Amino acid sequence: MTKAVQESTPAPYDALAEAKALLRRIRAAALATLAPPDGEPFATLVNVATEPDGSPILLMSQLAAHTRHLANDPRLSLLLAQSGAGDPLAHPRLTLTGKAEKVTEPKRRAALKARFLARHPKSALYADFGDFAFFHVEIAQAHLNGGFGKTGRFDAATLLTDVQGADALLSGEADALAHMNADHKDALALYATVLAGAQHGAWQVTGIDPDGLDLADGDLTARLVFPQRVIDGEGLRKMLVELAKAARS
Numbered sequence: 001m002t003k004a005v006q007e008s009t010p011a012p013y014d015a016l017a018e019a020k021a022l023l024r025r026i027r028a029a030a031l032a033t034l035a036p037p038d039g040e041p042f043a044t045l046v047n048v049a050t051e052p053d054g055s056p057i058l059l060m061s062q063l064a065a066h067t068r069h070l071a072n073d074p075r076l077s078l079l080l081a082q083s084g085a086g087d088p089l090a091h092p093r094l095t096l097t098g099k100a101e102k103v104t105e106p107k108r109r110a111a112l113k114a115r116f117l118a119r120h121p122k123s124a125l126y127a128d129f130g131d132f133a134f135f136h137v138e139i140a141q142a143h144l145n146g147g148f149g150k151t152g153r154f155d156a157a158t159l160l161t162d163v164q165g166a167d168a169l170l171s172g173e174a175d176a177l178a179h180m181n182a183d184h185k186d187a188l189a190l191y192a193t194v195l196a197g198a199q200h201g202a203w204q205v206t207g208i209d210p211d212g213l214d215l216a217d218g219d220l221t222a223r224l225v226f227p228q229r230v231i232d233g234e235g236l237r238k239m240l241v242e243l244a245k246a247a248r249s
Helices: 015-025 064-074 106-119 121-125 167-171 173-184 187-194 234-247
Strands: 028-035 039-048 056-061 077-079 093-103 133-147 151-155 204-209 212-217 220-225
Touching: 015 093, 015 133, 015 151, 015 204, 015 220, 028 064, 028 234, 039 056, 039 064, 056 064, 056 093, 056 106, 093 106, 093 167, 106 133, 106 204, 151 220, 167 173, 167 234, 173 187, 173 204, 187 212, 187 220, 187 234
Parallel strands: none
Antiparallel strands: 028 039, 028 077, 056 133, 077 093, 093 133, 133 151, 204 212, 212 220
């Protein structure tokens, strides 16, 4: 297995933490595929969400050129880039390489659909059209460019979240999302603004995994990273109570 290598990363810059944050926060990515018959490079734009372990989820029309390319050759690259004022190259971006797998097994497809629509609710308008399909991206490598002089390279095992032993947490995700979004809006606002550094807004939680919460306010996103790994509902409850106390103090 390839080990993680951090290149030109001045302390105290944490390249892996930046890469993990981009993987969870960025809602759209540049997708590069290889067009038959000669492997001509082809780039487009796609919406992206993540599975609990961080693997990207794509929802694509099977009539699209890039989807046909992937049916011929599943290799791809995704560029997740943070935008902002000033020089675009001063902002961090994460390049992923790997393979796309169309998901048709009903239970697994339903899980991908729930995660994707939590991040992109407007996609519910066409998610079940006959020509659309959900794809799991198996990451091989990731390259972070965090801005000038800040880089890192990671394999999938280093970048992704360990979900071993977290079945109880993941199986209860839907109920936890509904409860938190209905009854704990004040706490979510604290998590987003005080702990995750986001602007004030109507924040909701869109995803839960052992490493943290994915938060969204319309087109804005934030990531709350847990200080310790959480694997079940009781651990999640205790963690969120402690984080709310920390934010209020």
